[in-house]
Amino acid sequence: MRTAFIETLFELAQRDERITLVVGDLGFGVVTRFMQELPKQFVNAGVAEQNMTGLAAGMALSGKIVFTYSIANFPVLRCFEQIRNDICYHNADVKIVAVGGGMAYGSLGVTHHATEDLAIMRALPNMTVVAPNDPIEARLATRAVVAHAGPCYLRLGRAGEAILHKPTVAFQLGKAIRAREGSTLTLIATGGLLQNALQVADILAHKGIQARVLSMHTVKPLDCAAVLAAAQETSAILTIEEHSVVGGLGGAVAELLMESDVPAVKFKRIGLKDAFSSTTGDQEYLRSVYGLDVAGILRTIEETLAI
Amino acid sequence: MAMRVYPYGTKHAPEMIADLSRRAYEFRIQVLQMVYAHQTGHLGGAFSSAEILTALYFHHLRVNPADPNWHDRDRLVFSKGHACAMLYTCLAQRGFFPVEWLMTFRELNSHLQGHPERQKTPGIEVPAGPLGHGLAIGAGMALAARLAKSKRRVYAILGDGEINAGVIWEGALVAAKFQLDNLKVILDYNGVQQTGTTTKVMPTEPIADKWRAFGWHVVEIHGHNVAEILDALDHADEIHGKPVIIVARTTKGKGVSFMENDHYWHGSPPNEKQFQAALGELQEAVARWQN
Ligand SMILES: Cc1ncc(C[n+]2csc(CCOP(=O)(O)OP(=O)(O)O)c2C)c(N)n1
Ligand SMILES: [Mg+2]
Numbered sequence: 001m002r003t004a005f006i007e008t009l010f011e012l013a014q015r016d017e018r019i020t021l022v023v024g025d026l027g028f029g030v031v032t033r034f035m036q037e038l039p040k041q042f043v044n045a046g047v048a049e050q051n052m053t054g055l056a057a058g059m060a061l062s063g064k065i066v067f068t069y070s071i072a073n074f075p076v077l078r079c080f081e082q083i084r085n086d087i088c089y090h091n092a093d094v095k096i097v098a099v100g101g102g103m104a105y106g107s108l109g110v111t112h113h114a115t116e117d118l119a120i121m122r123a124l125p126n127m128t129v130v131a132p133n134d135p136i137e138a139r140l141a142t143r144a145v146v147a148h149a150g151p152c153y154l155r156l157g158r159a160g161e162a163i164l165h166k167p168t169v170a171f172q173l174g175k176a177i178r179a180r181e182g183s184t185l186t187l188i189a190t191g192g193l194l195q196n197a198l199q200v201a202d203i204l205a206h207k208g209i210q211a212r213v214l215s216m217h218t219v220k221p222l223d224c225a226a227v228l229a230a231a232q233e234t235s236a237i238l239t240i241e242e243h244s245v246v247g248g249l250g251g252a253v254a255e256l257l258m259e260s261d262v263p264a265v266k267f268k269r270i271g272l273k274d275a276f277s278s279t280t281g282d283q284e285y286l287r288s289v290y291g292l293d294v295a296g297i298l299r300t301i302e303e304t305l306a307i
Numbered sequence: 308m309a310m311r312v313y314p315y316g317t318k319h320a321p322e323m324i325a326d327l328s329r330r331a332y333e334f335r336i337q338v339l340q341m342v343y344a345h346q347t348g349h350l351g352g353a354f355s356s357a358e359i360l361t362a363l364y365f366h367h368l369r370v371n372p373a374d375p376n377w378h379d380r381d382r383l384v385f386s387k388g389h390a391c392a393m394l395y396t397c398l399a400q401r402g403f404f405p406v407e408w409l410m411t412f413r414e415l416n417s418h419l420q421g422h423p424e425r426q427k428t429p430g431i432e433v434p435a436g437p438l439g440h441g442l443a444i445g446a447g448m449a450l451a452a453r454l455a456k457s458k459r460r461v462y463a464i465l466g467d468g469e470i471n472a473g474v475i476w477e478g479a480l481v482a483a484k485f486q487l488d489n490l491k492v493i494l495d496y497n498g499v500q501q502t503g504t505t506t507k508v509m510p511t512e513p514i515a516d517k518w519r520a521f522g523w524h525v526v527e528i529h530g531h532n533v534a535e536i537l538d539a540l541d542h543a544d545e546i547h548g549k550p551v552i553i554v555a556r557t558t559k560g561k562g563v564s565f566m567e568n569d570h571y572w573h574g575s576p577p578n579e580k581q582f583q584a585a586l587g588e589l590q591e592a593v594a595r596w597q598n
Binding site: 023025026027044045046047048050074077105107108109110112279280282285 | 347388413414415416417418419420421422424426427434435436437438439468469471472473474500501502503507508509570571573574
């Protein structure tokens with residue numbers, strides 16, 4: 001996803017000199033071409049995320065379209081006040097990019113796991129929150145956030161994610177992609193877990209259970225119509241995210257369902273329990289420990305629905 | 308078996324200095340093996356702090372591996388957490404945990420994670436990973452030590468990219484405000500950060516003047532010279548009424564010619580050929596210090 005993002009941004013920036021990339025001493029080997037060929041559109045703010053975010057706000061308030069770029073939760077946590085007050089309150093045109101969302105930086109430890117970012121960013125007025133599920137979505141999301149005037153948070157994976165969509169897939173911020181038709185239950189995935197959701201759906205299909213699978217790449221604004229349709233047309237909704245169950249995709253869907261007049265639909269948030277992911281290991285291992293691999297997701301579905 | 312310790316107060320005899328200098332290269336070999344075996348980890352910043360950590364753990368620090376939480380121990384805050392492979396190596400050799408753990412670095416369920424955590428590893432005082440936290444935490448520990456009328460000292464090791472972070476300078480202000488002379492910063496001034504030299508990414512000169520202006524006592528040394536490190540640490544104990552910063556001029560990747568001063572080696576593991584070449588150079592350095 002990282003490559004898809006930077007290639008797309010580079011193409012766009014070549015044609016639009018307002019596009020500026022501000023990094024926090026990160027992106028070695030990734031942003032090199034951008035830095036060398038578009039030096040006037042590139043700033044390295046040092047290991048200083050508040051500085052990076054403040055600079056971005058100032059430039060955006062002066063007419064630029066600014067991307068801040070760092071890894072995991074660095075572009076979000078320390079500079080949160082700048083994001084809220086300097087960017088969101090002014091609806092400044094800053095796009096915050098986090099590479100390695102979730103537990104992509106596995107054995108670097110809890111400090112490098114971005115597992116509350118969706119909840120935190122979703123709470124901010126004016127903020128659009130996007131967590132693509134594959135490199136195609138990452139590419140299309142990069143274009144979409146440039147076209148969208150106002151603050152966006154783009155939470156990317158790291159590298160090596162499988163391609164799940166055709167390049168021509170219809171992509172729109174705030175509009176879920178129906179990756180699989182189904183009428184028994186609905187799986188809604190975000191931030192790189194679509195692949196596991198699709199594999200779970202395959203296994204369920206063998207058991208005669210038809211799972212609808214939605215890619216909810218935009219967590220805010222949520223595609224309410226897609227969720228409500230799922231609630232009416234299928235008997236259960238399960239959200240899947242590499243993020244705390246508190247306040248992310250699962251939280252957003254729960255809020256919507258509780259306030260809408262749909263008949264009782266079974267509902268479960270699949271994500272990280274409200275605890276630190278403190279086991280040491282790579283992303284694949286951590287997903288298995290915390291029940292986010294295919295087997296773990298399947299287990300939760302079977303327990304929830306008693307199937 | 309833990310290595311010989313030269314307790315705090317021991318005279319800095321030439322044999323002791325040679326012994327510690329040699330160990331710093333042996334520890335680099337250990338770190339090289341850890342990073343090579345798992346193809347992940349940070350060599351550059353680990354190599355630049357080898358002598359500093361060796362001098363602290365095998366002479367200057369008053370710590371007790373048998374009782375890692377002894378309340379009057381000196382505190383070492385290793386704020387540039389990414390370079391922890393060298394810290395782990397010193398802790399293991401000092402007897403805080405079995406040396407066998409070292410080769411599990413970053414493995415599944417290992418005690419030795421990619422960034423240090425006190426919950427996981429004996430001897431670690433504070434977690435580090437997101438850069439910039441260490442100085443304020445160190446100031447808090449120093450203030451607590453003073454309030455407790457304890458003689459324990461606090462050492463914070465910072466990176467020169469790390470001091471880009473504003474919170475470092477907030478910590479610098481507060482340490483001066485409280486005249487925390489039991490707080491000593493060692494700045495690993497290797498001139499390189501993650502994406503380039505500090506000159507290019509974020510210039511910090513004139514570094515000594517900056518800290519002096521913030522109310523600190525500044526000592527500048529050659530950070531790979533064990534004798535200078537030991538003397539500076541002693542000197543820092545003599546300073547009263549001010550926090551002390553030792554600006555240790557180091558070389559990122561020190562000890563392996565092709566890694567020195569090149570930000571590529573900030574976080575990239577070596578391939579087999581590079582590993583062998585690096586190993587050869589470090590073994591030669593060990594041999595030099597043996598004679
Ligand atoms: C808050 C934060 N931002 C970014 C990073 C990513 N990062 C890890 S190491 C590093 C460079 C550190 O350079 P320096 O302090 O000079 O360390 P050294 O040269 O001693 O390795 C960066 C940017 C981080 N760990 N924390
Ligand atoms: Mg450095």
